[in-house]
Amino acid sequence: MPVTPPSTPDRSAYLLAARGEPVPHTPVWFMRQAGRALPEYRAVREGITMLESCMRPDLVVEITLQPVRRYGVDAAIYYSDIVLPLKAAGFGVEIKPGVGPVVADPIRDAAGVATVRPVTPSDVSFTTESVQQLVTELGGTPLIGFAGAPFTVASYLVEGGPSKDFAKTKAMMHGKPDLWHALADRLADVAIAYLAVQVEAGASAIQLFDSWAGGLSPRDYERFVLPHSAKVFEALKEYGVPRVHFGVNTGELLGLMSAAGADVVGVDWRVPLDEAVRRVGSKPLQGNLDPALLFTGWETIEPEIDRILAEGKAAPGHIFNLGHGVPPxxxxxxxxxVAQYVQTKSAHVPA
Ligand code: CP3
Known part of the structure; x- marks a missing residue:
C-alpha cells in the first residue's frame, strides 16, 4: 500500500514522529539510502567523483530523489557528505571509493587547525540551490539536512583517513587538550554554518552524525566531545526543526548524546529501543534494524521488524531506520x- 504524503512536510509521519505526536503510520527512511545499492545511482555517478557530484545541483537533486522514488520512504536526506563543507571551504580532502574520506595533510598542530574554516553561504551556493529545488520537488515529503559532528569529522582530519582505534585523535585529546578543543570548536562552527544553510533553504529536520563516537568512553565523550556537539544543537535551536543525533556503538553514550541537545536519538541495533528509551529519557527514537539482516531471508527480517515496532512503542515517537547505513x-x-512492510504494518497497530 503506497503511502500518500500530505501536501506539506509539516504533517508528515516523519515530522509528527520526530515531535512525539500521533502518527498515521511509523515513518521509515534509511541512512545512506542514496548510494551504490541503487543501479540508477551508479549510472549517474559514472566518471564523476563523489565530492564533485555533491557540488552539482542537477546530480544532487536526482540522487536525493532516487531512493524516495524507489523505496517510497517517508523522508529524503540531502545527498552530500560529512566532509563536503570542508572541501567547499578549500580544505584538502577527497573521498576514496571503498575507503572513505582521506586527508592530504592530517592535522597535528595549531597551523593545521587554522586551515579549517566554516563555509559561507557563497561557498555552498550549490547547497542552497539543491535544497530549494528538492523541497519543491518533494512536496509533502520532508528533507533531512545533515552534518558530521565535531568528533567524527575530526577523526578523519587527525588520522588522515578512516581509523579503527582513533589513536591519534585520542592522543591529541589527552596530550594536547587545548589543541583538541580548538579543532573541535572550529568543526562545531563548520557544522553550524552548513546546517544553517540547509535549514534556511528549506530542510525540515537536521541530523548530526557522530558515527564514530562509540569509540570513546563516556568520560572522554563528556569532557572532549559533548560540549562541542551541544554547541551545534544549541545554535540550531532557533530554527525549531527537529534535531536528530546518531552514532554507532553508542549504547553507553545514549544518555549523554541525548543530553547534548538532541530532540530525537538514533540507536544502532545493539540496544533494543525499549531499553534505549530508558537511557535516553522520554524522547522520540530512530532505528534500529541490523543492516546485516538485509542479507538474510524475509522470514528472518519480518519478525525483527515486528519486534522493533513493538519495542519502539516505549518511546514517545519512533522513526524506523536501519541501525547504520545501507550497505553498498x-x-x-x-x-x-522493508519500507512498505513498516508503513503497512504500523498503520494497523493501534497507537
Ligand atoms: O543517503 C544518504 O544517507 C545521504 C548521503 C550521505 C553520504 N554520506 C553519501 C555518501 C550521508 C548522510 C553521508 C554521511 C557520512 N559520510 C558519514 C556518516 C554516516 C555514516 O554512515 O555513519 C560518514 C562516516 C561519512 C564518511 C564517508 N563517506 C564514508 C565512510 C564513505 C564510504 C566510502 C566507500 O566508498 O565505501 C563515504 C562516501 C560516500 N558518502 C558515499 C555516499 C553515497 C559512497 C561514495 C560512492 O558511491 O562512490
Missing amino acids: NADPEVLHR
Whole structure:
C-alpha cells in the first residue's frame, strides 16, 4: 500500500514522529539510502567523483530523489557528505571509493587547525540551490539536512583517513587538550554554518552524525566531545526543526548524546529501543534494524521488524531506520519491502 504524503512536510509521519505526536503510520527512511545499492545511482555517478557530484545541483537533486522514488520512504536526506563543507571551504580532502574520506595533510598542530574554516553561504551556493529545488520537488515529503559532528569529522582530519582505534585523535585529546578543543570548536562552527544553510533553504529536520563516537568512553565523550556537539544543537535551536543525533556503538553514550541537545536519538541495533528509551529519557527514537539482516531471508527480517515496532512503542515517537547505513551491496528489492512492510504494518497497530 503506497503511502500518500500530505501536501506539506509539516504533517508528515516523519515530522509528527520526530515531535512525539500521533502518527498515521511509523515513518521509515534509511541512512545512506542514496548510494551504490541503487543501479540508477551508479549510472549517474559514472566518471564523476563523489565530492564533485555533491557540488552539482542537477546530480544532487536526482540522487536525493532516487531512493524516495524507489523505496517510497517517508523522508529524503540531502545527498552530500560529512566532509563536503570542508572541501567547499578549500580544505584538502577527497573521498576514496571503498575507503572513505582521506586527508592530504592530517592535522597535528595549531597551523593545521587554522586551515579549517566554516563555509559561507557563497561557498555552498550549490547547497542552497539543491535544497530549494528538492523541497519543491518533494512536496509533502520532508528533507533531512545533515552534518558530521565535531568528533567524527575530526577523526578523519587527525588520522588522515578512516581509523579503527582513533589513536591519534585520542592522543591529541589527552596530550594536547587545548589543541583538541580548538579543532573541535572550529568543526562545531563548520557544522553550524552548513546546517544553517540547509535549514534556511528549506530542510525540515537536521541530523548530526557522530558515527564514530562509540569509540570513546563516556568520560572522554563528556569532557572532549559533548560540549562541542551541544554547541551545534544549541545554535540550531532557533530554527525549531527537529534535531536528530546518531552514532554507532553508542549504547553507553545514549544518555549523554541525548543530553547534548538532541530532540530525537538514533540507536544502532545493539540496544533494543525499549531499553534505549530508558537511557535516553522520554524522547522520540530512530532505528534500529541490523543492516546485516538485509542479507538474510524475509522470514528472518519480518519478525525483527515486528519486534522493533513493538519495542519502539516505549518511546514517545519512533522513526524506523536501519541501525547504520545501507550497505553498498544491499538488495534494493529487500529495502523496498522493508519500507512498505513498516508503513503497512504500523498503520494497523493501534497507537
Ligand atoms: O543517503 C544518504 O544517507 C545521504 C548521503 C550521505 C553520504 N554520506 C553519501 C555518501 C550521508 C548522510 C553521508 C554521511 C557520512 N559520510 C558519514 C556518516 C554516516 C555514516 O554512515 O555513519 C560518514 C562516516 C561519512 C564518511 C564517508 N563517506 C564514508 C565512510 C564513505 C564510504 C566510502 C566507500 O566508498 O565505501 C563515504 C562516501 C560516500 N558518502 C558515499 C555516499 C553515497 C559512497 C561514495 C560512492 O558511491 O562512490
